[in-house]
Amino acid sequence: MAFETAGMLKAEIHCHIEGAAPPELSLRQAQKYGVDIGTILRDGQYVWSDFAEFIICYDAVASLFRTQADYALLTETYLSELASINTIYSEIIVSPDHGDRIGLGADAYIAGICDGIFAAKEKTGIEARIIVTGERHFGVDRVVGAAEYAKRAKNPLVTGFNMAGEERMGRVADYARAFDIARDAGLGLTIHAGEVCGAFSVADALDIIQPSRIGHGVRAIEDEGLVERLAETGTVLEVCPGSNIALDVYPDFQAHPLRRLKDAGVRVTISSDDPPFFGTSLSREYRIAAEEMGFDRQEIDTMTRTSLEAAFVDETTRSALLERFDAYVQTSAKADVKDA
Ligand SMILES: Nc1ncnc2[nH]cnc12
Numbered sequence: 001m002a003f004e005t006a007g008m009l010k011a012e013i014h015c016h017i018e019g020a021a022p023p024e025l026s027l028r029q030a031q032k033y034g035v036d037i038g039t040i041l042r043d044g045q046y047v048w049s050d051f052a053e054f055i056i057c058y059d060a061v062a063s064l065f066r067t068q069a070d071y072a073l074l075t076e077t078y079l080s081e082l083a084s085i086n087t088i089y090s091e092i093i094v095s096p097d098h099g100d101r102i103g104l105g106a107d108a109y110i111a112g113i114c115d116g117i118f119a120a121k122e123k124t125g126i127e128a129r130i131i132v133t134g135e136r137h138f139g140v141d142r143v144v145g146a147a148e149y150a151k152r153a154k155n156p157l158v159t160g161f162n163m164a165g166e167e168r169m170g171r172v173a174d175y176a177r178a179f180d181i182a183r184d185a186g187l188g189l190t191i192h193a194g195e196v197c198g199a200f201s202v203a204d205a206l207d208i209i210q211p212s213r214i215g216h217g218v219r220a221i222e223d224e225g226l227v228e229r230l231a232e233t234g235t236v237l238e239v240c241p242g243s244n245i246a247l248d249v250y251p252d253f254q255a256h257p258l259r260r261l262k263d264a265g266v267r268v269t270i271s272s273d274d275p276p277f278f279g280t281s282l283s284r285e286y287r288i289a290a291e292e293m294g295f296d297r298q299e300i301d302t303m304t305r306t307s308l309e310a311a312f313v314d315e316t317t318r319s320a321l322l323e324r325f326d327a328y329v330q331t332s333a334k335a336d337v338k339d340a
Pocket residue numbers: 016019058164165166167192195243273274
């Protein structure tokens with residue numbers, strides 16, 4: 001490998017806030033609330049063995065964050081870590097249902113996350129936005145409720161709507177109303193599809209939701225026509241390779257379809273999903289793209305730029321981010337010429 005990814009400017013558009021909780025922080029939270037987490041955290045690692053168990057473990061970790069200040073700390077901790085590896089933009093996926101489930105309420109939950117975003121921005125300059133998500137396994141009514149909440153919130157940091165959780169529960173059409181509400185509210189739309197379920201799930205998402213982005217979407221590779229459709233529509237895939245390997249969607253990085261999707265003209269990006277759950281981090285994802293998947297510096301920069309182009313932000317913020325990113329690309333290209 002002729003280049004280091006550590007110094008590259010980065011952006012991430014797919015990371016779940018509770019999924020970013022460092023195990024040490026979860027342990028401290030468990031001690032604070034007197035909760036025994038021996039079944040979900042062992043030897044500094046979250047414990048799960050398949051997708052269904054991962055979701056259970058995720059929800060248990062989420063239940064350890066119980067106040068506005070807990071969420072502010074979690075958010076600031078994650079964004080500061082991202083900033084320290086040269087990340088200029090982050091979208092975090094949040095579920096008001098988690099706020100409701102621990103009795104905090106959606107408003108205080110979102111307020112804590114906003115506090116963390118403001119604190120991290122002040123300290124590091126990192127720009128961040130919030131994507132409200134409905135958790136599919138909590139049922140249609142809760143997903144619709146999450147969309148209604150996102151619409152009602154009228155919070156300038158809440159810029160997108162997503163659906164995560166157990167992809168095998170129901171079909172996309174069952175949840176269409178939630179996306180109609182979010183679309184009417186002017187929110188950017190993305191949906192987890194083609195991760196646990198196959199290409200049909202991505203096709204459903206395109207047919208029914210027509211989102212500008214899809215979370216994962218990698219199993220579209222199983223249908224050549226669908227890959228062409230993704231390329232034609234310019235739908236952006238939020239690809240999380242480390243997550244896909246950890247969850248056994250693919251056996252290894254060589255079998256992962258990121259390269260094939262990119263070569264087929266699909267607009268792809270790189271994110272970390274739930275980094276400590278999957279033994280990864282955004283810096284590792286960039287390293288893997290270079291070292292395991294054979295992408296060169298320009299290709300990785302293109303994926304980062306695609307994240308910024310597809311970000312759910314106002315156009316002034318997007319222009320500022322792109323200007324900063326393009327200046328970095330030009331400077332690094334000049335440095336490459338000098339080194340050659
Ligand atoms: N990878 C993933 N897929 C679906 N739902 C999730 N929630 C958190 N991580 C997720």
